[in-house]
Amino acid sequence: MPALAAPMAGRRRGGWSLAARNAAFGYVLMLPSILFFLVLIAYPLLQTFWISLHRMSTLTRQGEFVGLANYRALLESADFWGAFGQSLVWTVCCLALQMGLGIGFALVLNARLTFRPAARALVLFPYLLSTVVAVLVWQWLFNDMYGYLNYLIEEYGLSDGPVNWLGQSPNAMISTILVAGWKHFPFVTIAVLARLQGIPPALYDAARIDGASAWSRFWDITLPQLRPVLAMVIILRTIWDFKEFDLIFMMTGGGPRSSTETLPLLIYKEVFPKLSMGSGAAIAMVMLVIMVAFFWVYAGQYDREERARSR
Template sequence: MAETHTVQPGDRAIAYLTLTPSAAVLLLLVAVPTITVIGISLQDVGFGEMSGPWIGLENFAWALTSRTFWTALKNTFVWVFGSVSLEMMLGLGLALLLNRTFALRGVARAIILAPYLIPTVVAVLVWRYMFHDIVGILNYMLMSVGLISKPMVWLASTSTAMLSVIIVGVWKFFPFVVIALLGILQSIPQEQYEAAEIDGASAFQQFWRITLPHILPVFLLTALLRTIWTFHKFEIIYLLTGGGPLDSTTTLPILVYIKGFADFELGRAAAIALITFFILVVLLAVYFGFMKRAEARQ
């Protein structure tokens, strides 16, 4: 019989003393900046200032009635949905492929993971040259196979700028999805697939009945993490387009930067940042609600 251990008051005191330093650091790193941003959002604060006239919720009212804000919000959802959905589909397909046994599988894994290891600034600058309308290799390749008749201005056109930044984002971060899903795929017992083959199950039936139930929790968690990280991703869009042309790629993080460091309106920038935070909290609540329902059905 397993021996049970009763928690003594001294044990609790030691646990609290052990956790106190971490809790204090977490409080300094999270709570203090958050409270500061909330305070700034309720004031008319300019650049280089830490306080200003108290204006209440006027910054939030401006954001919710501003055409610029709603354009940025729409662009943010397009950027996030486009990037994350493509990352998840591409990552799942490549993870299933890399989970199979074939020659030079280790080399293939290293090549696929390479984009995730390259510094973002370096990757974006390389892609800027690739998108260049005159010397870019992308236009050259598309014209060589006859898909386009003249060079496209990828980053300076409102019709292709968002597509361009989504392509770069997917290329840079889909390896994270591959890593996450490949780990859980390798933990699935092979005996289940062997039994399914004996029963005459097709490849799709094996995926639907065996693979998908095993990887679904990790798949959803990975999608949630990528959604959160992509939602406040700044450097890719800023380095590629700066939010242009004509605000066609201005997302909420870009708008926060513009308001805070170009227009010197830190109060409005803080308000936009808090609204972004509230949107992410809602997404988290939806995710955890979905997970609780899924666990209740099992």
């Protein structure tokens, strides 16, 4: 980077104002990042749109321009609407599970508890795991022959025979949602816990003096104090669950019979097994539009937070 600064140094003395020189320095610092953004993100995004207007094979990457035909085909495709519905179910269920578990554990870990630091470390643990590790462990637990879950179920007579956790619908979707809930709820816990510890105890003391019950203290103090962080966490988790590929794909591959195939998995299927780049790109564009909407909500919430903090 110093090499870039040298030619600038000559010009700098040519009567640039301090503000202009500062701005120039800011650009120089950002230059490598900007270049990467242009080449690896901006250009590919435009390419996605351009490819979505073509009928193109993944192998040859040659294709003919077909206009909006890929999009029209999507609207009539049962695969697309199926994946759209599965994405919706997946996102909503994962979010509900993660928020419920996350807030519950945060409240418990905020209260008095024996060996609390150890408890916090253990609760955080699933979030640190590689997705591939989580998948291996759960596939082993779900194993139909020697899996521990089926052993427990048989031992306690909860079901007539071994449960087919991943091999039939709707079991596969439910099992995968459970794993995603288990893996990602600690994110909610950590975020909520950090906020809980920031609530001034004086608020609770005052309420106690006024004779407020534990329940009304939760509704009237804790919940309003948590609202901003909950809003952020809900949007972030929605975005992340919606775009989840790794966990579902490794767990079920989208099966059985496409019953766990969400939009990201459908894109993969179109582009690679089916070698149809154009239609894959069209689905990617649909996902992009949905993501822009989520992003818009998140950025608005983020700005409100920043303003509240600087006030």
